[in-house]
Amino acid sequence: MSISACTLDCPGTCSFIVEKKGEQATIKGNPKHPFSKGLICAKGKALLKRINHPDRITAPLLKRNGKFEPISWDEAFKICAAEIKGLDAEECLHIKGYGFRGVLAKASTVFFRSLGALETYGSLCDEAGCEAIIQNFGSLDQNNISDLDKADIIVNWGKDLSRSSIHITALIKKLRKSGTKVISISPGGDGNEKLSDETILIRPGTDRFLAAAIIRILIEGGNIEAQVVKNSIGYDEFKNLILKYDSIELADRCNVSIENIRKLSSIYKSDKNVSSLIGWGVQRYSFGGENVRYITTLCALSGKLGKEGSGFYYNISSGRNFASWADTPDTPQERKVLLHDLKNELEARDIKVKFMWIDGINVANQVPNCTEAAQAVENCKFVVTVDAFMNDTAARSNLILPCALTMERDEILGSAMHNCIAWSGKVFEPKGSAMSDFDIIRKLGSLVFENNPIPKAETCFKKAIQTPSITNSLEEIKKQGFIETTWPVLAYENYVFGFADGKMRLPKKLNSNPQKEKGFNLLTLVNKNYIHSQIPAQKQDKLPELYISSESPYLAELENHSEAMLCTDIGKLKITIRIDNTIHPDAAIIRRGGWMKFKQNANSIIAPLITDIGVGAAYYSQKAWLEPSSLSISD
Structure with missing residues (x-):
């Protein structure tokens, strides 16, 4: 029996128990983990299938005359080192995502920053909401998830309880049984009806x-917490801003009845313990940061806030x-x-990028408008993925370096939801x-730099855990x-906030949505069984x-299943x-992650819109409409 953990792009960071019997292996949740408590989701359970999938690339592949051919690692490293050494740093671009997380996952960033290469900025996920909380409170913090046990009422702002976190869902099921x-609250289509006492x-x-x-x-009812007002900056201006808006006008803008607004206000002004879950979707709009600022305000x-439950x-x-x-250095x-706008950004640069490293x-x-992002990759002289x-992305590259997956490498990682760190x-x-990935970068570092900036993995682990929040040794x-x-x-206990003066900052604006455009909001929401684009090709054979x-x-004369x-x-x-x-008439939902290769990718028709703060991708502000289809499936 071995212990590992999930390194996928998910806040759960589940602890695993892996048992091997000959050539067979099983994976199950670690029942001792205080958050995951033995549960793992469909994506975690599928990790063994992903490791052993017949489509997996397991040797370096070099594109010659338009076709990929296997090469040795020695040749692959020599090619990479020669390409990098032959260029100015500003001709190199590093593109990194969060396909896996952890202490060692930062190695490629360290390598390319040491080189002085270009890198990308902008968030495809939650940064607008994170920045919103920091602008309000001066830090990004929340109660320990275990404190949710003490809530009398949970207000769920946009979290898909049926797909996004089986651990939160399991906890909510248990809590509902106890009262x-x-x-x-959401635009619908999330299955929350079965997991909620009421949906709005x-x-x-x-x-x-x-x-x-x-x-x-x-x-209006005098139900604002006086101590928060005392520990805030800009309350009078904020109050005047809010009172400029008529309740009917605000209700009309969000399309929620005055009755439901009053019901929610009764919850927030009650003496009950009220906890608010905020899904990672409310920030994916042009004013997504403002959405999170107002909810947390x-x-x-x-x-x-700052109290039990x-x-x-x-x-x-x-x-x-x-x-x-x-x-x-940064x-x-x-x-x-x-x-979000890779092709145009690169074309506007005086010094052209000739080498990309993508991991x-x-x-x-x-990314939004991924057709142009794909062109940016294709236009580059040499691309390593x-x-x-x-x-x-791999199909458009010149060289593919096959990486180890979860349970094939050591890693330590934290969670974006709970306070445990895990050994994977x-x-x-x-x-x-x-x-x-770490061994790839460390080997390349020895070939490119006189003094390799990438130390041994054990050194990285030991340095990383030297923080006040960790009291255990690496061995433990x-x-x-x-x-x-x-x-x-x-x-934020006793309403003491993260700014140096301990005071909260209140929003100064309440922006209107852009003038009404044609169409519905196209929401590219999470899959239940797959993380982002990690969908097997065999599962993409239908429209x-x-x-x-x-x-x-916007449905017009179109019918179900047409x-x-x-x-x-x-x-x-x-x-x-x-x-x-169950979906709001102004919205429509398509599940994310489908490949362009199979004509499954909605990002190919989503513009690179930017959130108000945090430079996030405002995917969900994309307006769309429907037209009858006169094309065959092969077109």
Whole structure:
């Protein structure tokens, strides 16, 4: 029996128990882990299938005359080193994502920053919401997830409880049995009806108006927490801003009834313990940061913060427990290119990029307007992709370096949801000649630098855990498989916030949505069984499905199960219509991650819109509409 942990791009960071019997292996959750408690999701259970998948790349592949051919690692390293040494640093671009997480996962960043190469900026996920919380409170913090046990009422702002976290869902099921009430607010299509006492449908992207409407009622009723006002900056201006808006106007903007707004205000002004879950979707709009600022402002002003059973849950930095194991300067802004608009950013540069190193991300698939991102990869003279499968990015590369996967390499990582760190131990030898990302970079470092900036893995681990929140040795972490860090259970206790003066900053604006554009909001939501684009090719043999309400004014004469064209200002995608009347009429849902190769990728028709703060991708502000399909499936 061996202990490992999941390194996928997920806040769960589940601890695993792996048992090997000859050539067979089984994986199950570690029942001793205080958060995952023996549960692992479908994505975690599928890791063994992914490791052993017949499509997996297990030897370096070099593209010659348009075709990939296997080569040795020696040849691969010589090619990479020669390409890098033959160029100025500004002709090299490093593109890194979070396809896996951990202490050693930072090695490629250390390497390319030491080189002085270009890197990307901008977030494809949660940064707008993280920055919103920091702007409000001066730090990114939340109550320990165990404190959710003490909530009398849980208000779920946009979290898909049926797909995004089986551990939160299991906890909510248990709490509901003991009397905790759950109210879910979302544009629908998430299966929350079965997991909630009540669901409230909201117009997509308008959570800030709902939060503002609740705050307005609290202000009018004198139900604002006085100590928070005392420990805040800008309350009078904020109060005047909110009272400028009529309740009916705010209700109309979010399309939530006054009755439901009053019901929510009664919850937040009650003496009950109220915890607020905030899903990683409310920030994916043009004013996504403002959505999160207003929700968390509501939590603070209502006094539902910094107390047992009362707080908000959105994100904590998965790396906050670790020290840096390398002293490398941050890349200056002039050496950064916006990830969301890669092609245009690179074309605008005077010095052209001739070499790309891509790891931890399927960039030609996952960014908005990924068709142009794919062109940017294709236009580069030499592209190295570190990956295990021939995805949309790997197929456009010159050299593919096969990486080890979870349970084939050692790693230590933290969570964006709970306060445990996990040891993800090596259980299996990598398939074929695959190497860990860390070993690849360390070997390359020895060939490119006179003094290799990448130390041994053990050195990195020992340096990383030298922080106040970790009191265990590396040996203890390895033996137990996880340890709990020493962060306080309650965040912002006594309404003392993270700024130097301890005071909260209140929002100064409440922005309107852009003038109404044609179409519905296209929501590219998570899959239940796959992380992002880690979908087997064999599962992409049908048209992608678009879920839409029969009440949508954009459905026209199209019927359930019929084929249609999903259209935006930048392209079209053939889909099959699925009627789902739990979805708001101004929204439609397509599941993310499908490959361009199989005409499954909605990102090919999503523009590179930017969030108000945090330079996030505002995927969900993309407007779309439907047209009858006159094309065959092969077109």
